[in-house]
Amino acid sequence: MTDRRKDGGRIRIAVAGATGRVGSALVARLANDPVDVAALTRNAGGHVTQAGVQPAEIDFDRPETLVEAMRGADRLFLAHGTSDRQVVNEIALIDAAIAAGVDHIVKLSAMGPPTRLHPFDWHMEIEAYLATKDIGYTMLRPSSFIDVLARAKGPVAAGDWGGSAGDGLVNLIDTRDVADVARIALLDDRFPSSQRAYHLTGPAGVSMPQVAEELSHLLDRAVTYQHRSVADHRRLLVDTGASEMVADLLLGLDRIFREGILAETTTTVDDLLGRPARSASDWLEEHRDGFRIDPEIKTLQPS
Numbered sequence: 094m095t096d097r098r099k100d101g102g103r104i105r106i107a108v109a110g111a112t113g114r115v116g117s118a119l120v121a122r123l124a125n126d127p128v129d130v131a132a133l134t135r136n137a138g139g140h141v142t143q144a145g146v147q148p149a150e151i152d153f154d155r156p157e158t159l160v161e162a163m164r165g166a167d168r169l170f171l172a173h174g175t176s177d178r179q180v181v182n183e184i185a186l187i188d189a190a191i192a193a194g195v196d197h198i199v200k201l202s203a204m205g206p207p208t209r210l211h212p213f214d215w216h217m218e219i220e221a222y223l224a225t226k227d228i229g230y231t232m233l234r235p236s237s238f239i240d241v242l243a244r245a246k247g248p249v250a251a252g253d254w255g256g257s258a259g260d261g262l263v264n265l266i267d268t269r270d271v272a273d274v275a276r277i278a279l280l281d282d283r284f285p286s287s288q289r290a291y292h293l294t295g296p297a298g299v300s301m302p303q304v305a306e307e308l309s310h311l312l313d314r315a316v317t318y319q320h321r322s323v324a325d326h327r328r329l330l331v332d333t334g335a336s337e338m339v340a341d342l343l344l345g346l347d348r349i350f351r352e353g354i355l356a357e358t359t360t361t362v363d364d365l366l367g368r369p370a371r372s373a374s375d376w377l378e379e380h381r382d383g384f385r386i387d388p389e390i391k392t393l394q395p396s
């Protein structure tokens with residue numbers, strides 16, 4: 094990459110997880126930057142192309158496709174949907190990036206304690222692998238995404254929202270802020286070989302009952318968060334279609350919220366972007382209509 098910059102050429106950024114929440118927002122931003130972007134996806138046919146963005150089809154069972162997708166890339170944004178394939182797939186992408194000569198990886202990780210809970214343990218394993226490599230990287234460790242509240246849309250509309258998060262505070266972050274920080278980290282030319290971590294949060298912690306209060310105000314009707322035991326909530330999640338793995342992930346999140354483990358506020362988003370992080374209140378207002386009563390809703394969604 095250094096040589097390419099010296100030649101005045103454009104840098105090439107490979108984006109894994111490009112069709113996902115953070116990845117798609119990142120690709121949209123990079124499309125307006127003077128860089129070339131390869132958007133990695135398992136299904137290039139379903140990917141909408143944008144000017145300056147090339148879809149690159151990958152198949153994790155064929156490692157050569159990963160190296161091929163990364164050919165000529167200077168930097169990699171490494172994201173992956175939550176899955177029990179995450180560790181093996183991300184490690185395969187790291188190996189392919191190194192083989193292709195990438196000099197800096199921006200990895201989407203998660204803020205949280207060392208724990209056996211998924212996906213935190215998965216991220217610990219991937220981070221530890223990356224740390225053994227002689228390559229520059231930026232670990233992005235965001236707190237829980239605000240989008241987690243999107244799961245509450247159906248239940249709030251149906252008057253059945255609840256869970257086992259209690260009154261605990263969690264500092265939710267907007268995925269657009271994560272994408273904005275990822276862009277800054279990918280375009281940062283100062284220390285490509287440095288190895289660093291950014292802890293990313295929104296501007297303040299919020300509890301689920303406080304979210305209910307905000308929704309009551311926005312919707313002009315009473316919204317409550319029903320406190321459930323872990324056992325009751327697990328049963329409800331599984332009964333309404335969640336797999337065992339998804340139920341465990343959601344209960345793990347509720348536990349983290351209940352115990353205030355992600356309540357911390359960092360100034361990193363503000364420091365890097367020169368503006369405050371987007372708030373949960375702003376997100377709720379933006380998505381207000383999704384929480385309105387919908388007569389078509391007949392089944393309970395997992396919260």
Ligand SMILES: NC(=O)c1ccc[n+]([C@@H]2O[C@H](COP(=O)([O-])OP(=O)(O)OC[C@H]3O[C@@H](n4cnc5c(N)ncnc54)[C@H](OP(=O)(O)O)[C@@H]3O)[C@@H](O)[C@H]2O)c1
Pocket residue numbers: 109110111112113114115116133134135136172173174175176178179182201202203204212235236237238239241
């Ligand atoms: N949700 C949270 O609150 C939170 C908080 C902190 C950190 N995180 C971390 O953020 C990451 C997720 O980011 P995101 O929400 O932007 O991702 P996402 O939207 O869930 O998925 C990103 C993309 O990963 C690709 N992918 C490749 N292999 C996959 C597989 N086996 N299963 C599922 N997807 C696969 C998919 O793209 P193609 O189908 O195009 O291949 C998908 O669009 C996870 O590592 C998670 O731990 C999440």
